[in-house]
Amino acid sequence: MSTKRIFTGEIIGTFILVFIGCGSVSLAIIYEIINSLFEVALFWTLGVILGIYCSSKLSGAHLNPAVSIAMLTEKKIKLSEFFYYLIAQFIGALIAGFILFKLIKNDIEVYDLKTACIFGEYFPNPTFENLDWVSLPIACFIEILATFSLVYLIFIITNISKIKKLSPTLIGLSVGIIIYVVAPYTQCCMNPARDIAPRIIAHLNGWEQFTFNHNGIGWLVVYILAPLIGGVLGALTFKLTLKNRIS
Numbered sequence: 243m244s245t246k247r248i249f250t251g252e253i254i255g256t257f258i259l260v261f262i263g264c265g266s267v268s269l270a271i272i273y274e275i276i277n278s279l280f281e282v283a284l285f286w287t288l289g290v291i292l293g294i295y296c297s298s299k300l301s302g303a304h305l306n307p308a309v310s311i312a313m314l315t316e317k318k319i320k321l322s323e324f325f326y327y328l329i330a331q332f333i334g335a336l337i338a339g340f341i342l343f344k345l346i347k348n349d350i351e352v353y354d355l356k357t358a359c360i361f362g363e364y365f366p367n368p369t370f371e372n373l374d375w376v377s378l379p380i381a382c383f384i385e386i387l388a389t390f391s392l393v394y395l396i397f398i399i400t401n402i403s404k405i406k407k408l409s410p411t412l413i414g415l416s417v418g419i420i421i422y423v424v425a426p427y428t429q430c431c432m433n434p435a436r437d438i439a440p441r442i443i444a445h446l447n448g449w450e451q452f453t454f455n456h457n458g459i460g461w462l463v464v465y466i467l468a469p470l471i472g473g474v475l476g477a478l479t480f481k482l483t484l485k486n487r488i489s
Contacts, residue, residue: 243301248323249330251301255293256334259305260436261342262289268346268360271369279425287418294410303410306433307331308473312393315477331435339440343447353448355456361449362441363429363465364456370426378457381428381464388424389432389472390479392416397480401488428464432472437465 266285269275276282294303304310310327313319319327339361350357355368365381366373376384395416399409417432424430431437441461445453454461 243319243323245326248301248326249333251297251299252304252327252330253334253337255297255301255303255305256331256435257293257338258296259289259293260335260338260440262286262292263436264339264342264360264440268342271357271360272346272349279422283418283422283425286421287414289414290417291410291414294413298410301327301330305331305334305435306469306473307435308389308393308433308469309396310473311470312397312473312477315474316397316481328435332439335435335439336443339443342440343443347447350448355452358444358449358452358456359429360440361444362453362461363431363437364452365428365460365464367426367429373427376427378460378463381457381460382468384424384428385431385464385468386472386475388420388428388430389469390476391472392420392432393473393476394480397477398484398488401485431465432469434466434469437461 263286266276266282266289269285270277270282276285290305293305297303297305302313304313304327307328310319310324310331314321314324343361346360355364358364359368365378366376396413399405399412399416405412420432421430438461441453457464
């Protein structure tokens, strides 16, 4: 696959995913237009579906470093291509975060942890109460498990020929369901690009006291390393269990 196609597809697809997904969080927190986790998860579902449709013919629609490292583990992409995917995903998410901030900045009244959640992610989820038990190890485990589940499902969905045409919708629904289950604890990242790029935008625009300080190294361990580990485990588990049993 050419570098141009990887960059074009992943920038467009990741932009759509992050802009719609993080945009839904802003609708909930800043504008209070939507008021339930179900609605936020639905927006993320639609963002994934549309992002995949817009990029699948160009780059294969990874839109997530955890998916790309899973594909590398399965030897579906080369190491050099893997880094192109990462760069393109970061750029797409960065553009989405920047544009979203420009659109909502005049309506942001307080630069606190709650509004910071529009861009980066934090644990325990600041919009939920009584979750002090979600420590760094627990949050790390939750993100590994969530990303493992997503990647495992992606491999299953894309390897069953009879449902291949439905794969964007099924993957989107998988993301939405996992978000609905996991978001109360860690906001449910599963995607390092989705977190780190908008987090940088937040850091540069008024939330610097939270972005890389609130959870210590949690931003790195929970929202970057854990999803990557989950992606690798998902690929390896699929290879050991179902790879030769479905078609």
